[in-house]
Amino acid sequence: MKLDLNIQPLESWIKAKSEPLVIAGPCSAETEEQLVATAHLLAKTGRVTALRAGIWKPRTRPGEFEGIGSIGLKWLSRAKEETGLPTAIEVATAKHVEEALKAGVDILWVGARSTVNPFTVQEIADALRGVDVPVMVKNPVNPDLSLWIGALERINGAGITKLAAIHRGFSYHEKTAFRNEPMWDMAINLKTHAPTLPIINDPSHICGNRELLGYVAQKALDLDMQGLMIESHIDPSVAWTDAKQQVTPSALVDILDRLTLRKPEVKGADLKDKLAELRSQIDKIDDIVFQKMGERMQIVEKIGNYKKENGITILQVNRWEEILNRRIPYAKALKLSPEFAEKLLELMHSESIRKQTEIMNQGQSEQPQEKLTHA
Ligand code: PEP
Ligand code: MN
Numbered sequence: 322m323k324l325d326l327n328i329q330p331l332e333s334w335i336k337a338k339s340e341p342l343v344i345a346g347p348c349s350a351e352t353e354e355q356l357v358a359t360a361h362l363l364a365k366t367g368r369v370t371a372l373r374a375g376i377w378k379p380r381t382r383p384g385e386f387e388g389i390g391s392i393g394l395k396w397l398s399r400a401k402e403e404t405g406l407p408t409a410i411e412v413a414t415a416k417h418v419e420e421a422l423k424a425g426v427d428i429l430w431v432g433a434r435s436t437v438n439p440f441t442v443q444e445i446a447d448a449l450r451g452v453d454v455p456v457m458v459k460n461p462v463n464p465d466l467s468l469w470i471g472a473l474e475r476i477n478g479a480g481i482t483k484l485a486a487i488h489r490g491f492s493y494h495e496k497t498a499f500r501n502e503p504m505w506d507m508a509i510n511l512k513t514h515a516p517t518l519p520i521i522n523d524p525s526h527i528c529g530n531r532e533l534l535g536y537v538a539q540k541a542l543d544l545d546m547q548g549l550m551i552e553s554h555i556d557p558s559v560a561w562t563d564a565k566q567q568v569t570p571s572a573l574v575d576i577l578d579r580l581t582l583r584k585p586e587v588k589g590a591d592l593k594d595k596l597a598e599l600r601s602q603i604d605k606i607d608d609i610v611f612q613k614m615g616e617r618m619q620i621v622e623k624i625g626n627y628k629k630e631n632g633i634t635i636l637q638v639n640r641w642e643e644i645l646n647r648r649i650p651y652a653k654a655l656k657l658s659p660e661f662a663e664k665l666l667e668l669m670h671s672e673s674i675r676k677q678t679e680i681m682n683q684g685q686s687e688q689p690q691e692k693l694t695h696a
Contacts (some may be wrong), residue, residue, distance in 0.1 A: 324479050325514045326484070330518040331547050331636075334455050334483040335407075335428075338370045342548030344409055344428075346373035346519065347555075348563035349386065350393040357400050359555040362375060362570035364404035365473070368577050369570075371428060372397070372406040373550060377417055378562060379434045386561050394424035401425075409457075412475055413441065415448035421529065422452060430457040431472060433489055439460040442472040446479035455483035457521060464491040464504050469511060473518065475661055485519040486511060487550060488541070490527035500529020503537065505544060512545075525552040525566045535576045545585050551576070614669075621673045625680035636678045641670060 335342065345363050350356045354372055363369040376393030378386065389396075397408045407427035413435045421429055429449075436459055438476040449456065456476050469486065471507045477484055488508040490501025508520055522541030524534045538549050553667045554560045557567035568576065587593050628635060642667060652662030 322514060324474070324518075325417055326473065326486050326515050326518060327482050328477070328517045328519075329482045329514075330517070333486060335370060337548070341542055341577075341580065342521070343369050343573075343577065344371045344373050344548065344550040345369045345371065345553040345570075346409075347349060347360045347560065348375055348376055348525075348567060349561055350374040350376050350389050350396055352389075353396045353399070355555060356393070356396045357403065359570065360400035360404045360406060362555060363553060363573070364406050366570055368574060370405065370548075371409050372400055372404070372410045373552075375411050375562070377411065377413060379413060379432055381413075391420055394420060394426065397426060398424060401427075412445060415444050418420050418448035419446055422454065428455045428457065430487060431476070433458060433459045433462045435646065436472045437463060437468055439468075439471060441477070442475045447483075449481055450479045452481075453483070454481070454532040456481045456486045456487070459489050459523070460491065460507065462492050462501075462640040464502075464507060466507055466510055466514075469507070470514060473515070481523045485521055485547070487521045487523050488527075488546065489523040489537050495521050498533065499527055501527050503527050503540075504541070508546070509544065519547040521548040521550050522546045523550040525550070525563070529563075530573070531557075531566060531567050531568055534566075535579055539580055542580060543583060581614075617669070618672070618676060620655075621676050622680065624673075625677035628677065635674055635681065646671070 331342070337343075347356065347359055349413060360372050362413045374393065374397060376388050376397070380387050394409075397410065400406065401408050408425075409428035409430060410421055410426050411412075411432045412421055413432060419430065431442060432479035433443065433447060436438050451551065458469070458472045458476060460470070464521060473484065473486060473567060486508075488503070490499060491504050493502040493504075493509065494501075511518065512520060522538065524537035524541065527536050540549070541549065551573060552563060552567045553570050553573045554564075554567040555569065557564055560567050574681060587596050627633075627637075645663065648666055649659050649662055
């Protein structure tokens with residue numbers, strides 16, 4: 322399904338100072354000195370296109386620092402005046418939008434905790450009606466693509482065409498190396514639904530630490546994302562919020578220096594031929610994979626009929642364990658990751674079960690259509 326979004330290309334409303342496009346600045350504006358000094362250092366790098374800072378901070382628990390508030394708007398104006406950097410802040414209410422616009426903030430973004438709430442997003446969208454300002458929409462905290470899409474549609478529906486998405490990762494029930502799981506598939510799916518929508522990656526909130534920033538930023542660029550939002554603070558060790566993930570402006574430059582920029586399109590004819598040749602090899606293999614899948618499913622059908630005739634249950638746990646135990650070492654030997662192999666097997670297995678259920682229920686009253694459990 323392609324989304325019906327009316328979007329202006331990113332380059333038409335934000336000119337990257339250098340590649341890749343980088344929006345940087347502290348998690349929170351804390352004091353005028355901290356914000357202005359950080360802005361100067363960032364501007365001096367020549368690598369930063371816009372200055373970010375949170376002045377209204379959504380915090381999980383009350384009593385924590387909830388942002389410096391409206392006074393920060395004046396500090397942002399000063400930082401912009403002195404450095405020439407356009408400014409970006411998070412807005413979460415109609416009042417924030419009004420104040421930000423009045424103060425001349427250049428880019429607004431909707432935070433992850435707002436994207437989850439259609440009432441909040443609609444309130445922000447209504448406040449934006451008739452205004453020509455760039456807006457970026459962070460993914461919702463939970464991995465729900467439709468909430469992300471819905472928020473983009475609401476903002477776009479209010480007439481905002483300078484629109485981008487920010488990929489900041491998703492909360493996940495298991496502890497992993499990341500503060501917020503990247504779940505790259507989500508961003509890729511969004512891109513498939515809305516190919517013209519620019520996506521900016523936010524490695525800071527994905528990582529929650531400094532060590533993995535470069536890795537995530539590189540992966541985002543390799544997935545053809547259009548820019549990076551990275552938190553940078555003049556002295557991260559004393560930052561009032563997100564201290565563990567912020568980097569100094571000079572550490573930011575180190576990270577950017579290590580990134581490899583790749584092009585989405587191949588230019589030279591030779592390279593094009595080589596790529597076309599490799600792709601045709603892949604296509605041929607995919608044909609065979611599908612053909613074999615079809616053959617596999619025909620056998621599954623036979624098994625289903627046999628089980629039906631003999632009154633045997635569809636699922637036999639031992640059999641599934643046997644498949645896993647046998648296939649995973651084989652996959653490893655073929656240099657396939659065990660995670661991939663397991664996912665693939667699960668997918669094939671659940672399709673087999675679905676097919677066999679269909680066979681068992683043949684001739685009975687109407688059955689609901691079920692989705693693949695592992696899809
Ligand atoms: C932020 O950018 O500082 C922020 C609060 O981000 P998120 O909405 O992604 O948590
Ligand atoms: Mn932050």
